[in-house]
Amino acid sequence: MKTSGGSDAAKRRAGESAAAEVTDGDVVGLGTGSTAAHAIRRIGERVDAGLDVRGVPTSFASRELAADQEIPLVDLDRAIGPDAPGIDLAIDGADQVVTAAAGDAERAGASADPVNALVKGGGAAHAREKLVDAAADRFLVVADPAKETPVLDRAVPVEVLPAGRSVVAEAVRSAGGEPMLRAAERKDGPVVTDNGNLVFDCAFGAIADPTALSTTLSATPGIVEHGLFVDLADEIHVGTETDVRVVTR
Ligand SMILES: O=C(CO)[C@H](O)[C@H](O)COP(=O)(O)O
16 A cells, blocks of 8 residues: 555554544445555444444545455445435545644744645545545545645646546646656556546645636546545544644634
């Protein structure tokens, strides 16, 4: 599994804090990445102890981990609809998250109410993650302090239809970004997502207006989904070396 950010202990605290929010009967969106994996493992322990939940995986990796933990699963298609249960909460990681805590020093004079924005997609799972996280009644982000920032400036992952690669690259450049095709680590060639698409990591520098950039990317033909998650998170569980700080949005 790909990991980024801070210590595993901090990630575990964040994941376990969010997993404690799951209650009997819930349908839970199961995020992707090393921090969300801690939440999935803790939910698995609770299922073993009698908790009645169903999980909606966001990726091949989260499905495999949840199945290993013997968490009953339901497809997103079966979770959403007129006679479907819905998703009570989703727990998912992030590559960058704007929090006031990260900006206390840097933000002198800036608004005390930070924009509710994340960068996700370090594991190339952001298309399904956004489907599940946005469909949930509550979306809990699990992170560590290394993910916190006053302004998003990490390259934004963009999942692209293979046939639209050049068209999308030009559109990203027109929007002020520099697209870099994500290469696979143990294969000659690009990363191919769970949906059979390619990923551009698009460097925009500091993203002053994540909402505007999100709107632009969403409107670009050939982009299946991008990793800017704006106004979706309800809580950020930030694990530290000693405890957990919960930021409510
Ligand atoms: O968006 C993601 C996968 O697409 C992950 O949630 C994100 O990359 C964080 O991963 P980790 O918890 O391993 O740092």
